[in-house]
Amino acid sequence: MSDRDVLLRATIHYYCFQGFYRSMQNAALEGIRIYPGDEKFRFYYGVSLIFENRTQESIRELEAICEEKEISLGCLLALIHSHKKCKVIDKEEVTKLEAKLKENRKQATDMQLYYSALFLLFINRADQAKDYIERMLKVSPSSHDGYMLKGWQILMSDSDTVDSSALHLFEEASKNNDPEAILGKAKYFEKNASFLSGVETLNQTIVLFPSFIPSFIEKMKLLVPLKDWDQVIDCATRALSLDRHCIEAKRYLIFHCLAWVGNEDEALTKLADLISSMELREPKNAALFFQTGKLFSRLVESKLRATFLEQSNAEYYCELGFQSILTGKLNDAQRHYKNARKADEHSVDAMVGLLHCALLEDDPSASEQIETMQEFHKSTGMGVQGKGAREIFPFLDKIVFYQWEELRVRLLSLILFIIIIAKHKLGFQYYLALEPDLVMNVVKLYLRHGPLEPLKQGQPLPNAIIQAKEILLIQSCPMAILHLHCVYFRILQRNFKTAAQAIENALSYNFQIRLNIVRENFEYILVKVAILKNDANYEEALKIFKGAIANLSSRRKPSSTVSEKITLTLEMVEVNTLLYQNNEASRLLQDLLNEFKGTAEEARILIGSATLAESKGDIEEALSLLRNIRIEHDDIFVKSREKMAEIYLKYRKDRRLYAACYREILDKIPQIPSYLMLGDAYMNILEPEKAIEVYEQALKKNHKNGALISKVGQELLKTHQFDKAVTYYKAAVKTSGQNEFRYDLSYLLFRMRRYKEAQDVITNALEVLERQNKDLAGLELEAKLVHLLAQVQLHTEQKNKAISTLQRAQTTHAKVMRKVSVERPDSLTEQKKIAVEICSQLAEQLVANNKDFKQAVNAYKEALNYDENNVKVRLPIDKHLD
Numbered sequence: 091m092s093d094r095d096v097l098l099r100a101t102i103h104y105y106c107f108q109g110f111y112r113s114m115q116n117a118a119l120e121g122i123r124i125y126p127g128d129e130k131f132r133f134y135y136g137v138s139l140i141f142e143n144r145t146q147e148s149i150r151e152l153e154a155i156c157e158e159k160e161i162s163l164g165c166l167l168a169l170i171h172s173h174k175k176c177k178v179i180d181k182e183e184v185t186k187l188e189a190k191l192k193e194n195r196k197q198a199t200d201m202q203l204y205y206s207a208l209f210l211l212f213i214n215r216a217d218q219a220k221d222y223i224e225r226m227l228k229v230s231p232s233s234h235d236g237y238m239l240k241g242w243q244i245l246m247s248d249s250d251t252v253d254s255s256a257l258h259l260f261e262e263a264s265k266n267n268d269p270e271a272i273l274g275k276a277k278y279f280e281k282n283a284s285f286l287s288g289v290e291t292l293n294q295t296i297v298l299f300p301s302f303i304p305s306f307i308e309k310m311k312l313l314v315p316l317k318d319w320d321q322v323i324d325c326a327t328r329a330l331s332l333d334r335h336c337i338e339a340k341r342y343l344i345f346h347c348l349a350w351v352g353n354e355d356e357a358l359t360k361l362a363d364l365i366s367s368m369e370l371r372e373p374k375n376a377a378l379f380f381q382t383g384k385l386f387s388r389l390v391e392s393k394l395r396a397t398f399l400e401q402s403n404a405e406y407y408c409e410l411g412f413q414s415i416l417t418g419k420l421n422d423a424q425r426h427y428k429n430a431r432k433a434d435e436h437s438v439d440a441m442v443g444l445l446h447c448a449l450l451e452d453d454p455s456a457s458e459q460i461e462t463m464q465e466f467h468k469s470t471g472m473g474v475q476g477k478g479a480r481e482i483f484p485f486l487d488k489i490v491f492y493q494w495e496e497l498r499v500r501l502l503s504l505i506l507f508i509i510i511i512a513k514h515k516l517g518f519q520y521y522l523a524l525e526p527d528l529v530m531n532v533v534k535l536y537l538r539h540g541p542l543e544p545l546k547q548g549q550p551l552p553n554a555i556i557q558a559k560e561i562l563l564i565q566s567c568p569m570a571i572l573h574l575h576c577v578y579f580r581i582l583q584r585n586f587k588t589a590a591q592a593i594e595n596a597l598s599y600n601f602q603i604r605l606n607i608v609r610e611n612f613e614y615i616l617v618k619v620a621i622l623k624n625d626a627n628y629e630e631a632l633k634i635f636k637g638a639i640a641n642l643s644s645r646r647k648p649s650s651t652v653s654e655k656i657t658l659t660l661e662m663v664e665v666n667t668l669l670y671q672n673n674e675a676s677r678l679l680q681d682l683l684n685e686f687k688g689t690a691e692e693a694r695i696l697i698g699s700a701t702l703a704e705s706k707g708d709i710e711e712a713l714s715l716l717r718n719i720r721i722e723h724d725d726i727f728v729k730s731r732e733k734m735a736e737i738y739l740k741y742r743k744d745r746r747l748y749a750a751c752y753r754e755i756l757d758k759i760p761q762i763p764s765y766l767m768l769g770d771a772y773m774n775i776l777e778p779e780k781a782i783e784v785y786e787q788a789l790k791k792n793h794k795n796g797a798l799i800s801k802v803g804q805e806l807l808k809t810h811q812f813d814k815a816v817t818y819y820k821a822a823v824k825t826s827g828q829n830e831f832r833y834d835l836s837y838l839l840f841r842m843r844r845y846k847e848a849q850d851v852i853t854n855a856l857e858v859l860e861r862q863n864k865d866l867a868g869l870e871l872e873a874k875l876v877h878l879l880a881q882v883q884l885h886t887e888q889k890n891k892a893i894s895t896l897q898r899a900q901t902t903h904a905k906v907m908r909k910v911s912v913e914r915p916d917s918l919t920e921q922k923k924i925a926v927e928i929c930s931q932l933a934e935q936l937v938a939n940n941k942d943f944k945q946a947v948n949a950y951k952e953a954l955n956y957d958e959n960n961v962k963v964r965l966p967i968d969k970h971l972d
Contacts, residue, residue: 900932
């Protein structure tokens with residue numbers, strides 16, 4: 091084949107695999123024009139018609155070339171597939187075609203098998219294609235086309251990573267510089283997260299075939315996870331110079347504006363141009379319009395186009411309904427969800443969407459819809475999961491049958507899903523799968539069950555806040571609201587200086603937010619005032635509160651407005667108290683009580699009144715108000731008893747009544763967090779035996795709860811019950827099976843100088859890790875275990891083994907550092923300290939035992955890479971270099 095023929099074939103295959111079927115069709119027509127006698131291009135043309143649902147046209151085209159020898163078998167498969175896609179299936183014709191296929195397959199040539207396997211790969215039937223490919227390679231063992239197909243078949247398997255056999259196959263196939271084989275190599279590197287190797291491979295294709303657009307598109311995809319946005323823009327520009335309607339180039343430029351720069355205005359100017367190109371190049375590609383519209387939420391028109399093209403697709407209607415909710419068009423949303431139910435009466439997403447609309451409208455029928463959904467889930471064996479379930483998460487803790495503990499269990503599966511997505515490469519599929527609105531809804535639920543005020547110095551973050559923070563640190567869109575929540579976490583940790591810097595970052599992403607933030611954004615008001623309060627700028631804080639409350643009346647959602655008004659007023663009360671304006675604070679509280687007497691919000695106001703009474707020194711009044719708060723509102727009841735406990739301990743020094751408040755919480759709400767609160771209370775008043783007893787009671791209710799197990803173990807160590815702690819950790823390893831407790835056990839044994847036992851536990855833990863797929867947590871645990879093993883060896887005169895073990899720890903921790911910088915950048919400083927410790931210890935041992943100054947200097951230099959100003963590391967380098 092000529093270079094032009096090879097490029098044309100590679101382009102057609104690429105467009106088909108990527109789902110650009112009209113582009114595939116146009117390339118096939120160009121092939122028919124240039125090579126009128128080559129029937130493979132008519133085959134490609136006929137196949138492209140199938141993907142555009144033009145089944146009758148595809149059948150006519152394929153029947154006309156069905157007797158052509160090389161493509162006959164592939165045509166039969168395509169005809170069968172096309173007939174089965176018809177609204178009315180000609181079963182007799184399908185039977186005839188299947189019989190003919192079975193007969194012809196017996197004596198098939200290598201090229202007949204090639205086009206058959208290729209078509210099966212086109213329709214994503216990699217398992218079926220495998221049989222044809224293996225038969226082809228038996229007929230023609232050295233076929234480069236066979237190697238290439240086999241490589242693609244392996245790549246299209248469901249596994250997250252691909253073994254090196256695919257790479258070897260593509261290397262064999264690319265000996266003739268086939269661009270498709272080189273693309274395959276790049277795809278192999280992409281799937282194994284070797285993005286730099288993939289870019290280098292694609293550079294080879296660009297040099298050989300500078301007009302081959304797929305090379306630039308694939309290079310863009312690999313540069314995004316590397317965050318090399320300058321090169322992404324350069325590749326997009328070069329692709330557009332070759333084809334001014336290149337859809338992928340335009341999508342990545344918009345993607346850059348939205349997901350990285352955060353410039354929505356610039357993105358909007360590019361969107362209309364993208365839609366025009368899509369309508370010109372892919373006018374019947376419903377999936378492309380749907381995916382693009384879903385990715386760029388502003389593209390409502392593209393979703394309308396998707397539903398117009400495929401009116402039987404319930405998923406498209408559901409997504410359009412969700413977008414209508416985002417734009418406040420509830421009537422349109424209900425209409426779209428009802429259309430989805432018509433298209434698929436069993437659509438869970440449509441059912442949840444209608445419930446979402448009912449909840450937003452405070453529709454009394456919402457509770458009935460919830461019961462209906464529960465019955466539906468029971469009858470189908472499904473849970474409230476699925477894409478559609480994201481929409482009602484913000485409301486779930488307001489629904490009677492959901493308690494927070496039950497809800498948190500349901501959210502765990504979503505959090506795991508989000509964490510898994512975070513490991514994927516940055517790109518379109520990452521953001522489509524991540525769904526930032528889902529992330530935000532989960533975070534908001536956790537925040538609702540966290541504290542409303544900054545913690546006391548040294549007080550640890552509650553679990554709800556930690557989990558919410560972990561989710562937000564995943565690299566989703568740089569939306570201002572995400573940064574506002576990160577500011578909130580810094581305030582809870584009393585990092586007010588960094589919070590002030592972060593709030594400027596939040597505002598930098600959207601000029602419109604800068605203009606209207608005080609009037610519109612509740613989260614901003616709270617974090618801004620917290621910073622002002624820390625700076626003792628109380629007058630400015632009061633101005634912001636007054637302006638915010640004045641603007642609440644213009645809000646559309648009365649339920650959220652009530653909650654926000656109470657929160658803002660209670661904050662104003664606190665600021666007035668700080669300004670010694672107690673009369674104004676009392677007036678504000680009394681007005682609130684008069685307005686919300688007998689409502690669900692009254693209990694919150696009573697806590698505010700108790701706090702004011704405490705500030706006036708009227709302790710009896712404060713306690714009396716708090717005692718009046720009953721169990722009807724779990725979270726408020728808990729806060730009231732916590733406040734009572736604080737008063738008893740602070741003003742009356744009464745440890746018995748302090749603990750009794752937490753005992754009452756446990757009696758009324760017998761859940762795991764209540765046990766933890768009571769246990770922590772006993773620890774706070776130095777009664778560790780009672781604390782351990784309470785923790786153990788909680789463990790009986792949930793013996794696999796890792797946080798509880800850790801809690802008991804830590805308290806046993808604090809009370810110096812080491813032998814009991816060893817027995818306890820051994821039992822924890824046996825019952826929970828969690829490898830983290832093997833580390834805790836081995837570290838405890840090491841501290842007790844029971845080195846042989848410690849080494850056995852570490853070895854066992856490392857063997858367990860070897861059998862697991864290691865994510866960041868797994869790599870961190872491995873690094874800790876290996877480092878601890880080195881300490882054991884150093885204490886048992888195994889110096890040479892200790893050096894090799896430290897080298898392993900160094901290598902493993904380097905992997906941790908690479909992952910941490912992407913997945914959990916907030917812990918980078920801590921991990922750098924560990925890396926410096928490992929490198930320094932390795933260098934010391936190399937000098938002390940092997941006199942290997944060269945390797946020692948290299949280890950010290952690596953430590954300096956993590957902390958270049960570390961004097962303890964720099965001094966030994968200077969010494970040994972001298």
